Amino acid sequence: MTSFAPGRVLGIDPGLNITGYGVIERIGGKLQIVEAGVIRGGDRTSLTKRLAGIYHGICEVLTQFQPQTVALEELYSHYERPRTSILMGHARGVICLAAEQAGVTVTAYAATKVKKLLTGNGRAPKMQMQQAICREFGLVTPPEPPDVADALAIALSHHFSQQLPTLRELTQSDRANHRLRS
Amino acid sequence: MTSFAPGRVLGIDPGLNITGYGVIERIGGKLQIVEAGVIRGGDRTSLTKRLAGIYHGICEVLTQFQPQTVALEELYSHYERPRTSILMGHARGVICLAAEQAGVTVTAYAATKVKKLLTGNGRAPKMQMQQAICREFGLVTPPEPPDVADALAIALSHHFSQQLPTLRELTQSDRANHRLRS
Numbered sequence: 001m002t003s004f005a006p007g008r009v010l011g012i013d014p015g016l017n018i019t020g021y022g023v024i025e026r027i028g029g030k031l032q033i034v035e036a037g038v039i040r041g042g043d044r045t046s047l048t049k050r051l052a053g054i055y056h057g058i059c060e061v062l063t064q065f066q067p068q069t070v071a072l073e074e075l076y077s078h079y080e081r082p083r084t085s086i087l088m089g090h091a092r093g094v095i096c097l098a099a100e101q102a103g104v105t106v107t108a109y110a111a112t113k114v115k116k117l118l119t120g121n122g123r124a125p126k127m128q129m130q131q132a133i134c135r136e137f138g139l140v141t142p143p144e145p146p147d148v149a150d151a152l153a154i155a156l157s158h159h160f161s162q163q164l165p166t167l168r169e170l171t172q173s174d175r176a177n178h179r180l181r182s
Numbered sequence: 183m184t185s186f187a188p189g190r191v192l193g194i195d196p197g198l199n200i201t202g203y204g205v206i207e208r209i210g211g212k213l214q215i216v217e218a219g220v221i222r223g224g225d226r227t228s229l230t231k232r233l234a235g236i237y238h239g240i241c242e243v244l245t246q247f248q249p250q251t252v253a254l255e256e257l258y259s260h261y262e263r264p265r266t267s268i269l270m271g272h273a274r275g276v277i278c279l280a281a282e283q284a285g286v287t288v289t290a291y292a293a294t295k296v297k298k299l300l301t302g303n304g305r306a307p308k309m310q311m312q313q314a315i316c317r318e319f320g321l322v323t324p325p326e327p328p329d330v331a332d333a334l335a336i337a338l339s340h341h342f343s344q345q346l347p348t349l350r351e352l353t354q355s356d357r358a359n360h361r362l363r364s
Binding site: 047048049052075082086090094106 | 230
């Protein structure tokens with residue numbers, strides 16, 4: 001892959017059974033869902049076959065939609081559920097590989113940061129997150145299955161975090177304002 | 183890959199910084215190391231680049247040595263160290279993918295089973311394990327770095343477990359003996 005759609009973000013919610021994905025982009029001043037869906041690993045097949053399924057699915061999405069960035073949930077979000085974390089690690093591994101092979105940057109967002117960026121509350125419940133997704137994309141009902149909404153939330157987090165001035169810029173700007181006022 | 187070397191086992195000790203591997207086979211009635219070494223992910227580079235390095239390294243070993251089986255450490259061996267487990271999960275994910283793409287079966291062995299098979303003690307210390315590796319392969323000193331010895335231990339476990347009659351066969355045989363005696 002040599003060219004990317006600038007500003008197009010692929011959010012991924014990795015899972016061995018269902019991996020949600022959502023491609024978003026600002027088109028004509030409006031944030032839009034370019035494509036969203038799930039890749040099913042197949043819960044009755046072997047671990048290696050499921051991983052191959054996820055890898056090929058993500059490769060296809062990367063080739064077809066050419067995002068500039070892949071946004072993934074942070075590595076250590078599920079410390080309290082080691083089994084889930086380790087399995088998610090396997091899925092996340094093949095997703096990172098697909099992105100690296102396509103030359104696409106991977107950025108990670110902690111679950112609390114995703115919630116904070118979308119609702120202002122790092123501990124927002126699922127319903128509040130779904131409402132935020134509906135509001136941002138002008139949807140009447142939240143996307144189904146929930147893995148799609150989760151992937152869109154991660155993509156949105158990346159989009160928002162790119163719009164925000166950095167803390168350093170803010171600090172410098174505040175200092176400049178302070179100098180102007182004093 | 184369409185043909186395998188029958189009985190040839192590739193043992194892998196997955197890690198993001200160093201992945202140890204060891205290819206073993208019984209040749210002329212003697213168990214031998216065909217090839218062993220490490221794939222270095224590069225600890226100063228990004229997670230995605232390290233995963234790509236591991237994946238390509240394992241693909242090369244699979245293509246060159248055409249093992250019949252890949253033996254890996256069990257998924258949940260490091261519950262008590264969640265960070266290590268999750269990172270190992272990433273490395274393990276791309277290794278499983280490489281094996282699946284090459285059409286090679288992956289078999290997992292718990293760390294305690296590896297120790298038990300090699301020394302008779304599921305809690306054997308590192309030195310006892312290294313001595314077992316030296317004894318099996320007629321080595322004067324243990325292979326270095328330790329990741330190579332660990333990979334060889336996992337390969338050996340698979341080899342031994344293939345030699346052993348299964349528990350079910352043992353039970354049936356015991357029953358038959360019991361009938362003969364009674």
